[in-house]
Amino acid sequence: MITIAQRRTEGRPATDEWHQISSTMWFDLFRTNRGLALYSPQFTPVTGDIELHGVVSLGVLLVTVFVLAAAGISYGERTNTALKVLFGIGVITSILVCLHGTGWKEASVITRTDYRAYSKDQVKVAIGIHIGLKSVNITLVGDPVKQRGDTINYNERIFLYTGGKAESALKPTFKDFLKKGMPLPIISIAEYLALDGGGLRKGRYVRLAGYFTRIMLWAAFSLCILSILLFSFCPSRGAIVTVLTGLLQCAANGVYALLQPDSAMVISFRDADLKISNADFGWCFWLNLFTGFGLFLVGIFVLILYRLSPSKVNGFFVLSPLRRFRALDEHAHSDELRSEGGSPDGSPGIPLGVATPEVFGTALQPVRRRHQSRPQVPQVIIHCPSPSPKETQERIADNVVTRLPSTEEENTDL
Template sequence: MGSEYVPSALYSALRDKPFPTLYGENRTPVTADVLEAGLILSFCILTFAFLLIVPGVRVGQKTNVLIRVLVSLFIGTFILLCNFGQEWEYSRIHATTPYKAFSHEELNAEIEVKIGLRSVNITLKNETIYSGTEGDQVNYNERFSWEWQQGRQGFGPQAGHFNQDFREAQVRGTPLPILWIAEYFTFDGEGIRFGRNYRIAGWYTHILLWTAFPLWVISNLVFFSVLWYGACVLMLTGACLIAGTVVYASVRNFIPLEIPFYDHDHLVLIRMHYGWCFWMNLVNGLVCLVAGLVVLFMDLRYPDIIAAFFDIDILQDYEEIYDEPVELAKVTTDEKKTAASDTALLLPTNSVPGYGTDGPEYEAPALRKRSAYNRYQRVSVRKPAPAPRRLPAVPAAVQEEEDDENPIYENTLQSPERYDSSSKENILMDTLKR
């Protein structure tokens, strides 16, 4: 007695046969660069996450933090977009061209060529109905990569990546206009070396852009501590970006790439022009260079303003000094030309109650900036000067003893043996009263 097959309810609903539904492939045209879209989306996510925490920043620093973070994010995103972007060179034409070989049928098409650092992207779209295709629509895109080896001449196993992709496209039956354009990049001789020169230019530019990216990261970290170093690293980032643009424009083929097509009876040429990646990389480098120069100038001439903008402690670049009134009165010739110079503000004054300039105990404290570039600074001594002070009188017996290596400051506790009939508590109370 034979058993009859009973289909499962999972596969029998709305079906004639007890099998899963199988669909044919749905080929969709390439409408956007997935990598570029991913980089832009990452930038938008970081920007949105930062905007959520901006209300938590203390009042007075929200605008400064917003400007710093947004400018830094834009610089980093543009570096990555230019590195992986596909429009360092760009061209678009309208032409009447055959769709496939050994056919007299032609279509009015829009042909678009984009050259990046790693590959060339060719797009073919028809503008009128073409009877040679099943859906009467042609929207074809092909990318040929040369990343990064040149390989041997020809199309064998030892050939370069680009030549191998070109041979696979021929076997696959890629439309004839795309193969016609890609073939120009396979020539390698007699001064016609478009593929080789574009590959070398992309390789050197790629190295410089990848050098600029970690420099940009380092500049963001250094700006939290030393503005002078951060400005130098940011200028170095801009120099790498500008150098990448110059190298790309110099190394690419000296013969302009021109590919002929016909638009009915008129000759049209695919002439490559610099795209948005080229100009964005140049502008980004100039922005980094100018921003670094501005920060460096402000740090040398107006350190208080730039330190407040970056929210760092300005006193970390200064050291405390104590000079005698006679030394402070020695004003240089350049400072005498100014009515109220910074050094003059540090001169001792009798306006402080209970203090005079007589006596060896008088001292005038000041702050001096630690820098080797004093000649470019507006002043090396910080203003406004703190009020003069008088140290406690030292007994004669102690003065006869040898001085210790460490000086005595009024804001540090000293041993009771240095003073007659004084304890640590009395010294601290005297300091607080002053």
């Protein structure tokens, strides 16, 4: 073997030798028989719902964007605009969370059970089931997590229906779990939900309840968007649509509760049973009910305020300062103008039969609203020829004659 000193004496630099040795060592690392590098698979458990986290992140992002943009809003409108925007974002986010969340019904149990089929190995695990409107999450966590040379930490999802239709997707998912070799507790829960015959139709009830409730919540979501748009144009109509949105959300909760199975869902294991009664509603159910009832109260409150003081309600909800001024001005001066017989521009009214050339010319001047800057327009005044005194007397005489009753009418009255 040629040493580094010999290489140096022969005139070849020692750095080439070190580069060759180091490259050979790194290339041979994790390789056998001069093949490619192979790494063992690392399966990590799912610790959260991706769709639910995405919806919450979207709501937080919208709130952050509004807070950053609030600096450009005038100080007088910043408070009411913040209330309206934050309230709308909160309601929309809560409806989307209820649509995508898996917390409509929940149950869990800690027990010792078989880990694999046809095996006597038993493990102590915490089994949980989380039912949503379109899917069911099954969790299996060991106590401790490392048992029997395996990491027991599973979070599997079962879709209730496919393609937006009411067709069941439970049986295909159950067969897929069998092919993958899932732990026995997860397979037992999937089989219990997939059975659809005789008296075991629990999965059918869960699927139909989620399907119809989901339709009603999407309708409530559309009405919520419509109410936000209407509040900027007509607050009274927006309040009515808000009341309808709250009623629809509460009705969705009622439909979900009515479509539950007649008896409780009981899944038996070795030491304990996983029981899901009809009253075991989760946080999504109560969140949707609270949101719907809150929208109903808010809509009724706005309608009452609109009946008492429509000008203040219009001033709070209408975003445009020009439209706000018009709403306030028209309401404040409507009664006064009607009683005085005046016109919206503040000029006196023209009673019938009293129109003179001077008044008639003044009334045809351009209307100027207060607090509005408009370009100067030349005034247009129409000059009417004034009648002579003789003509005026003749007209008055004609009016008096026409108003006096005739002799025939006097005889009939007598």
